[in-house]
Amino acid sequence: MGSGHNPELYRIKTGEYMIYSTHGRFYSSKSLDGLWKAGTYNFDKRQRYAFKNYVNFSFAPRSDGSFLAVSRRGYIWASKNGGEDWSEVSSESVYPKVAGIFEDPVMWKDDVQYHIIVNDWKGRIAYYLRSLDGFHWKTEPGEAYVPGLARYEDGTSSDWYKFERIRMLQDQYGRPTQAHFAVIDSDKHSDLPNDQHNSKHICIPLTVARLIEVLDADPITEKTDEIRVKINAEKGFDPHTDIDLDSLRFGASEEVNYGRGSKLITTEDGGEDLIVIFGGEDSGITADNFAGKLLGKTRAGKLLFGWARLPGKHSKVPLLSSLSPVFEFTGAGLEAYVEVQNFGEVVSKRSTVKVLVGNEGESRLLATRYVRALKPFEKSMVRLVCDESLRRGSKQNVTVLLESEGLPTESFTRQVTLPGNE
Structure with a gap:
């Protein structure tokens, strides 16, 4: 070939x-x-x-x-x-x-x-x-x-x-x-x-992860009393008979990996599946966690584990990413043109574009503007009028921040040479 x-x-x-x-x-x-x-x-x-x-x-x-x-x-x-x-x-x-x-x-x-x-x-x-x-x-x-x-x-x-x-x-x-x-x-x-x-x-x-699901509709916080988890039955695996229930822990991986996490309170019949109920106070789950981990062993003493996406966490998100600004001196002063593209799976919301100049910890804001909602892989060119001018022909460390509600801020920094005197 x-x-x-x-x-x-x-x-x-x-x-x-x-x-x-x-x-x-x-x-x-x-x-x-x-x-x-x-x-x-x-x-x-x-x-x-x-x-x-x-x-x-x-x-x-x-x-x-x-x-x-x-x-x-x-x-x-x-x-x-x-x-x-x-x-x-x-x-x-x-x-x-x-x-x-x-x-x-x-x-x-x-x-x-x-x-x-x-x-x-x-x-x-x-x-x-x-x-x-x-x-x-x-x-x-x-x-x-x-x-x-x-x-x-x-x-x-x-x-x-x-x-x-x-x-x-x-x-x-x-x-x-x-x-x-x-x-x-x-x-x-x-x-x-x-x-x-x-x-x-x-x-x-490999030990295959078990199929599990968190049944709670509301996000898990430190105030959550109980966490309901369904463990699915599969060919060759019966959760009713194959699990050492006393060994089970559920919560943030940072907790259960070290023998901590929420302990089992009780179980419920879910037909072929098994519903296990954990206390919520020791799960260690915070807003930074997107998946809960089940860890324990089988009655035969073998490893048992599984992952479940937590309530309110979505894998399909928009992801805005920018190029570095192209600067231009015009009658309106210094302007910046920033290309923004959505590489996520869903349409983005209207988001904020900020252009900063200077080294990390010492940067200052040059301009702010919104970018419209973008479909997946769609691009938009954003024009920003800067609040101050920079020396023509100078080299500047420029950072673009993309801020979207409910999502991490995306940052891109690059050294840019401004246009010189014509």
Whole structure:
């Protein structure tokens, strides 16, 4: 079919298959049997940072047929249809602010949230991130995996030096059921021709998250008395008989991961499903949480967990993103023109555009104006008349703030050279 490196296969809304390759290339076909046609992505970095050759992308579909992707260095990209045209959205990397050389991310989406696991090549560990909308990410504490994770049920351990390039096999709900790794038993520089150190492909079965749902209609706060959670029955899993009920905790992952969280009060019959009721006072859930975590074990002593989207939290949101202003000196004074685009799945509300100048912590406001409601992937050019003038030809650190009701403020900063004397 053609050359490639660290490929990823995904299917777009039209039914066409796409195989991402490195250096911005892809292969497309209407059938997995081929014929495959080579092409080149149009990656528009939109004045943002992009790692050379556009390597190590991973892709996740959205419910409207559009796609998100994460790049090697942790920047989020969006596409209207998952085809050849992509736009960079992030102003900075979504990866954790820790030392490391990040590469080979895998991104996926289930019925509750988006997920990323990214490998630290130098540290030989990986990190796990979650997101409600695919744009704003939260890093879970600890490591997603480390060397030594491959163990058989009889206690045998496979002593691989490094695990990389993880990919997930998902079920119909988007839940990972298997993790696929590239592994090697030596460091990269010890892998020489005609030896036994070439990389291998291994598959590790995963504990599948249980399907759960928060039944409360109102947002959970510190004043919530009870939290009602439905645990769905599935083939091979009976919540009435398979769960160690005394082990269950529910709440913010920051709590239940450490043995805290809300404790079980009682249960109710939900037919084949089981309704479990937790006390609300110890859940640890705040306005910053978008998913609650159920954690416990089965009666056989195996891990049991699940995620549920919290009441009032929506994954389909607008996401406004701007380019840096283009300045112009006119008879009205200094004017700024800002391109704003909506990369979300729903129509945005009328929002505020602010242009500031100066370094962080010392910036001052130049202009404010509204941007009209925008459909998904629609653009608008906003004209702002600045309250003060800046020296012609000067270089300025300029920040654009996009403020939308009920959503995080989006910020983009870039150095701009103003027009000189004509």
